[in-house]
Amino acid sequence: MIRVLLIAAVGTLLACGNPKYEIGQPSEDIRINQIGYYPNSPKQFVVNTKNSLESFKIVDFNTKESVYEGQLSAIKDWKLAGETVQVGDFSGLNINGEYVVFIESLGNSYSFEIKENLYQDAFKASIKALYYHRASTSLDETHAGQWNRAEGHPDDSVIFHPSSGKVGVTASPGGWYDAGDYGKYVVNGAYPLGQLLSLYEQYPGVVGDNSLNIPESGNEISDYLDELKYEMDWLLTMQDDDGGVFFKLTTKGFEGMILPEFAVKPRYIIGKATAPTLDLAAVSAKMARVTSESFGSEYKENLLLAAKNAWNWAIKNPNVVYKNPEDIRTGEYGDANLTQEFYWAAAELYLATEEELYKEYLLENPISFEFKPGESWANHMHYLAAFSLLDSKQDWTAPLKNELLKSADQLVSVMGDNDYNQPIQDFQWGSNSDVLNTAMILCNAYRFTGEKKYLSSATLIMDYIFGKNANGYSYVTGYGSKTPMFIHHRPSAGDEIDDPVPGFVSGGPNSRLHDSFQVNYPDSVAPMKAWMDVEPSFASNEVCLNWNAPLTYVLGFIEKEANNL
Numbered sequence: 159m160i161r162v163l164l165i166a167a168v169g170t171l172l173a174c175g176n177p178k179y180e181i182g183q184p185s186e187d188i189r190i191n192q193i194g195y196y197p198n199s200p201k202q203f204v205v206n207t208k209n210s211l212e213s214f215k216i217v218d219f220n221t222k223e224s225v226y227e228g229q230l231s232a233i234k235d236w237k238l239a240g241e242t243v244q245v246g247d248f249s250g251l252n253i254n255g256e257y258v259v260f261i262e263s264l265g266n267s268y269s270f271e272i273k274e275n276l277y278q279d280a281f282k283a284s285i286k287a288l289y290y291h292r293a294s295t296s297l298d299e300t301h302a303g304q305w306n307r308a309e310g311h312p313d314d315s316v317i318f319h320p321s322s323g324k325v326g327v328t329a330s331p332g333g334w335y336d337a338g339d340y341g342k343y344v345v346n347g348a349y350p351l352g353q354l355l356s357l358y359e360q361y362p363g364v365v366g367d368n369s370l371n372i373p374e375s376g377n378e379i380s381d382y383l384d385e386l387k388y389e390m391d392w393l394l395t396m397q398d399d400d401g402g403v404f405f406k407l408t409t410k411g412f413e414g415m416i417l418p419e420f421a422v423k424p425r426y427i428i429g430k431a432t433a434p435t436l437d438l439a440a441v442s443a444k445m446a447r448v449t450s451e452s453f454g455s456e457y458k459e460n461l462l463l464a465a466k467n468a469w470n471w472a473i474k475n476p477n478v479v480y481k482n483p484e485d486i487r488t489g490e491y492g493d494a495n496l497t498q499e500f501y502w503a504a505a506e507l508y509l510a511t512e513e514e515l516y517k518e519y520l521l522e523n524p525i526s527f528e529f530k531p532g533e534s535w536a537n538h539m540h541y542l543a544a545f546s547l548l549d550s551k552q553d554w555t556a557p558l559k560n561e562l563l564k565s566a567d568q569l570v571s572v573m574g575d576n577d578y579n580q581p582i583q584d585f586q587w588g589s590n591s592d593v594l595n596t597a598m599i600l601c602n603a604y605r606f607t608g609e610k611k612y613l614s615s616a617t618l619i620m621d622y623i624f625g626k627n628a629n630g631y632s633y634v635t636g637y638g639s640k641t642p643m644f645i646h647h648r649p650s651a652g653d654e655i656d657d658p659v660p661g662f663v664s665g666g667p668n669s670r671l672h673d674s675f676q677v678n679y680p681d682s683v684a685p686m687k688a689w690m691d692v693e694p695s696f697a698s699n700e701v702c703l704n705w706n707a708p709l710t711y712v713l714g715f716i717e718k719e720a721n722n723l
């Protein structure tokens with residue numbers, strides 16, 4: 159065996175001419191990023207093992223020869239996963255190719271690639287997933303392939319529920335379905351739309367025209383912005399004449415696991431509250447600012463008017479917290495602390511209008527950026543505000559950088575303390591989005607400092623999403639070797655196609671087991687393992703707009719910055 163001299167911190171690059179390895183059925187105990195690694199990214203995997211194993215090899219999938227060998231870490235007790243594990247590191251291998259990890263007593267892992275533009279396909283798929291979620295339209299075969307379907311939910315005559323304060327019917331067509339259900343919720347439409355717009359704001363042109371194969375492709379506007387407009391236009395229909403915004407458009411209870419065309423129960427406009435009003439204010443102002451060159455001045459003025467009217471309503475009605483009326487059983491998006499929503503709306507209105515009153519609001523209401531354990535989407539809107547304010551590079555926004563870094567440093571430190579580089583320690587409903595939201599914070603910490611540790615931490619987080627985790631699944635439908643097949647998703651459940659709609663991240667482990675009355679979790683399941691790829695698992699295996707949006711953001715961001723790793 160001839161060795162070349164390039165020695166990495168924990169392994170050795172080998173020259174060719176080695177013995178051939180047999181590549182067989184992958185071992186479920188070797189957990190890798192099933193998509194792969196960028197040439198310069200840190201490259202780690204985890205082995206689930208009770209006995210201490212010593213060395214590993216990286217074997218070229220095509221030549222079957224070993225190209226790298228290294229030592230595994232000491233055995234570690236990773237309680238949240240209920241496992242003892244060893245970690246392997248082959249960051250020293252940066253030659254493009256397709257490989258497997260090979261360990262004498264276990265055999266090989268799933269195959270993975272090392273290459274540039276690693277996440278490009280998954281990134282685009284995560285956006286295309288939004289197209290598949292369009293309400294009030296059919297999806298034709300040209301754009302939707304095997305997931306083509308008939309139109310559902312025209313929403314041209316929805317009933318005002320008494321909680322809306324109105325009577326009669328109205329039209330509120332379009333927009334994206336929220337999740338596995340067919341509801342349309344303003345809070346969870348506006349917030350992910352804001353996350354998605356952040357990517358375009360930071361990288362204008364990140365997705366061009368003719369790149370997603372959607373009906374608008376070819377109109378000389380970015381397909382990404384066309385897709386986002388589909389949601390924005392629906393959100394605008396949810397604003398009342400007085401500026402206040404209705405909470406949601408849903409049936410009274412959830413429908414069966416059927417295709418949109420068969421889900422025909424009456425739909426209602428329900429509630430009016432401060433959170434959706436502020437979220438609409440924020441995202442309308444942001445859409446006006448970020449897309450003004452694409453959709454023209456009239457659209458921009460409409461958006462700004464909607465945003466200002468919404469803000470004025472919220473100032474007069476600062477604490478109308480939404481609760482489901484007695485006869486309504488669809489989602490509540492519970493959030494009683496509206497500080498972050500006010501901050502986000504004021505920030506976006508200031509950046510879009512430069513009117514002093516919004517700046518004064520921000521200066522008079524500073525906000526804490528401490529990242530608390532168990533933090534979830536409901537407390538995250540102020541991060542979007544900080545990203546945009548810092549981008550504006552005005553002197554008075556500078557202290558926000560230290561605030562942001564406070565969160566980022568907390569996350570890097572938590573990740574370094576455990577074996578999966580896992581940034582969260584509490585696995586609750588939609589935990590994968592909590593994970594992805596931390597990556598979004600780290601991406602922005604990198605953006606505003608240029609410090610590599612933040613960018614490489616974000617890539618380590620993506621390893622978790624794509625397979626280096628306690629369940630050994632890539633959690634994104636259609637992307638990876640072992641992916642969720644039975645998501646809690648009505649269109650995927652109701653069609654005749656084996657593969658679920660691609661590009662969606664599954665909610666992820668949820669230690670609260672809210673669905674254990676219909677899902678058989680193993681006894682005393684570890685928090686990080688509380689996930690099952692079964693259709694009834696609405697608490698662990700659903701998909702949702704605000705879970706996919708940070709997936710899109712982080713994949714898009716890393717694709718743009720990977721050369722700096």
Ligand code: 9MR
Nearest residue numbers: 336337338339489490491587588700702
């Ligand atoms: O993401 C929401 C999660 O934070 C809540 O704990 C959970 C229960 O209220 O609801 C989740 O949101 C669901 C929404 O209410 C309805 N559509 C599906 C969403 C994802 O499960």
